[in-house]
Amino acid sequence: MPSLFDPIQLGAIRAPNRILMAPMTRARGTRDHLPTPIMADYYAQRASAGLIISEAIGINQLGLGWPYATGIWSREQIAGWRNVTAAVHERGGRIIAQLWQMGRVVHPDFLGGRQPVSASATVAPNHAHTYDGKKPYERARPLSIDEIVEVVEDFRQAALNAIDAGFDGIQLHASNGYLIDQFLRDSANFRDDRYGGAIENRLRFLKETARTVADAIGADRVGVRLSPNGETQGVRDSDPLPLFTKALEALSAIGVAHVELREPPIDGTFGVGEVNPLARHLRSAFKGPLILNSDFDATRAQAELDAGIGDAVAFGRPFIANPDFPRRVAEGLPLVKDDAQKWFTQGTEGYLDYNNWG
Incomplete structure (x- = not known):
């Protein structure tokens, strides 16, 4: 069986080890959803x-509802992300973009007062x-067939x-209670058209x-993230x-390069699964x-x-507090604890000030 330190082919990407950095929203962009220079430094520090x-990176304004999160629909945003990818590649790293449409968990404040969208007319908890500051979610409206085509x-x-x-x-990003997940799982999808009801219909938007x-x-550059084993942001499946x-x-038939399963255990410390992880069955x-x-x-x-059960x-x-995490695992070095109070602040503190070992 492979070691965490063996290389792996992830479609078109040759990864030198199987210790991947998971997607984590850190709220270091601008209010115009532009990547900032400190983000290039942050990702480059973790290039090993x-x-x-x-x-998560927003695909459009309608689907982006997190303060200081970034998008990739404008030329300015593309240019900002180009600085990030260049910095990672200069350090010998590899990086893919997690594409995000949040659906019903976008507050109207981000939409100029417009109603958020979802698979069905539901409200997130x-x-x-x-x-x-924090505000209650508001009821989403269901996307029309024509609008689904536009989102695709x-x-x-x-x-x-x-x-x-x-x-x-x-x-x-087809997990964690966001738009694609809202179509997939039956607690949020009550449609009676070809995108709702039976499993094959609920899978249609993802497919x-x-x-x-x-x-x-190219399918060899496409991955998908799913969250099978429990509720997230009010989305679950019976x-x-x-x-x-x-x-x-279905994803295997399409030929996507890899699938990530985000499955917290029943006794998890950040998210709790409703059932044990399903990966061994899937x-x-x-x-x-x-x-x-x-x-x-x-x-x-x-x-x-x-x-x-898994390949990586x-x-x-x-990775937040240990930018050289693969080395620390390989050499048995101590891990630094991250400061959760600084996960979503906008400065360099708690972001760029964690050091490599030695």
């Missing part, structure tokens, strides 16, 4: 990851983070923009998006195993590399690789 999956096109264009910006590929993006930039088995089979449904994610340490990660593991929080 086998592959960096970027923070809890509160949205806005520039004016926005994903396609965002993927092309990401390649233009120098990314080595993209990942479709159309993945196929369209793969046709645009019978997840058949749903996600069919999802992985492994055979996808023929490409399967990336595991959530609450892993190096020991558990290697055990999952040894058991043949994406680590999030350990």
Whole structure:
């Protein structure tokens, strides 16, 4: 069985190790959703990851509702991300763009008062983070068929923009209760047209998006993130195993390069699974590399690789405070604890001031 330090082919990308950097929103962009210079430094510091999956990047204004998050629909945003990818490549790293449409968890404050969109007319639980503090979510309106076609096109264009910006590929954010996930799982999708009801219908939006993006930039540069085993932002499924088995089979047929499963354990420290991770049951449904994610340490990660459940593991929080995380794992060096109070602040503190070992 492979070691965490063995190389792996992730479609068109040759990763030198299997310790990947998970996508983490850090809110270091501008209010115009532009990447900033400190972001280039941040990602370059972490270039020893086998592959960096970027923070979530908005594909359009309608789908972006997080303060100081970034987008990739304008020429200025593309130019800003080009600085980031150049810095990572200069350090010998590889980086893909996670493409994001948040759906019903966009507060109208980000939309000039317009209503957010989703699969169906639903309201997310809890509160949205806005520039004016936390506010209750508001009811989304269901996307029309024509609008679904437009969103798929926005994903396609965002993927092309990401390649233009120098990314080595993209990942479709189809997890965590965002728009694609709102179509997938039956707690948020109550449609009675070809995008709702039966599993095949609820999969349609994901399949159309993945196929369209793969046709645009090559399937070998496309990954997908899913969250099968529990509720996130009010989105869950009453019978997840058949749903996600069919999802992985469909993505395998399209030929996407890799799939990441974000599955917190039942006793997780950041997110809690409603059932145990389903990866061991889903492994055979996808023929490409399967990336595991959530609450892993190096020991558990290697055990999952040894058991043949996954092919690589994406680590999030350990990379925040340990930019040289792969080296620390390899040499058994101590890990620094990150400061959660500075995850979403806008300065360099808690962002660029964590050092390499030695």
